[in-house]
Amino acid sequence: MTELILASTSKYRVELLERLAIPFRAVAHLCDERALEPRGEGPEAIATFLAKAKAESLVASFPRATILGSDQVVALDDTILEKPGTFERACAQLASLSGREHRIMTAVYVRLPDGTSHAHLDSHRMHVRPLSREAIERYVAADEPYDCAGSYRLESRGISLFSAIEGSDHTGIVGLPLIATVTLLAKAGIDVLAA
Numbered sequence: 471m472t473e474l475i476l477a478s479t480s481k482y483r484v485e486l487l488e489r490l491a492i493p494f495r496a497v498a499h500l501c502d503e504r505a506l507e508p509r510g511e512g513p514e515a516i517a518t519f520l521a522k523a524k525a526e527s528l529v530a531s532f533p534r535a536t537i538l539g540s541d542q543v544v545a546l547d548d549t550i551l552e553k554p555g556t557f558e559r560a561c562a563q564l565a566s567l568s569g570r571e572h573r574i575m576t577a578v579y580v581r582l583p584d585g586t587s588h589a590h591l592d593s594h595r596m597h598v599r600p601l602s603r604e605a606i607e608r609y610v611a612a613d614e615p616y617d618c619a620g621s622y623r624l625e626s627r628g629i630s631l632f633s634a635i636e637g638s639d640h641t642g643i644v645g646l647p648l649i650a651t652v653t654l655l656a657k658a659g660i661d662v663l664a665a
Contacts, residue, residue: 472583474660475532477524477539482645487538489648490662492655497532499524499539513543513550513575518591521577529581536658539579540646544619546572551619560610560621561603564631567620569600574620576642580654588654592647594637596620601631 474494476487484496501523508519518541525539544551546566554560576592601609613628615621622628624643639649652662 472659473532473535474655475528475535475537477528477537480645483540486641486644486646486648487651490652492660492662494538497528500527500531503541513545513573514577514591514593516550517541517543517575517577518579518589521579522581522587522589525579525581525587534583536583536655536660537581538651538655539581540577542574542576542619542642542645544572544574546570551621553617553619554621555616557610557616560615561606563621564598564601564606564610565603567596567598568606569598571595571597572620574637574643576645576647578647578651578654580651580658582658588657590647590650590654592637592639592642592650594635594640594643596632596643597634597636598631599633 476483476494476496477499479496479498487494503520506523507516520541521539525537528537551563554563574594574596579587579589581587609627613623613626615623622631639647641648655662
């Protein structure tokens with residue numbers, strides 16, 4: 471089995487991939503996401519493009535490895551939501567999501583040493599409850615979701631913000647859809663259940 475490289479040092483993606491109990495190495499990708507992000511494209515195309523770019527950025531450094539790249543885009547209508555970074559911006563993002571539906575697209579791209587690749591796009595529709603300003607501020611103070619686009623941590627108290635979630639794999643919301651990842655790794659010759 472070839473070495474598996476996760477083209478990310480995101481603690482969320484590392485923790486998710488660790489759940490599969492397979493050996494891998496997490497390595498920071500070498501692409502500037504903001505500079506590479508295709509302009510005028512929809513969130514699906516952006517997530518897919520960046521997942522591939524992240525994996526491909528490590529090919530020269532790890533030519534004999536299987537490289538896994540992933541990217542996530544959170545979109546409210548035509549607006550892509552970035553990581554808020556501050557309490558105020560997190561509260562503003564959640565206020566804009568209150569009582570509304572938004573989408574999360576998470577792309578996974580697996581690149582084999584011979585240049586072949588496999589990809590998947592995971593999509594969720596997220597229905598946020600109507601939220602008061604006080605509830606938003608209490609939530610943000612508790613979970614501090616400053617590094618999360620959309621300003622919530624679904625794996626923590628953030629689940630209480632939602633009235634419904636439509637999608638096939640909740641791990642995709644956190645940052646790496648494991649059901650699809652297992653399928654893509656199997657196509658790459660990595661059998662998770664044999665590890």
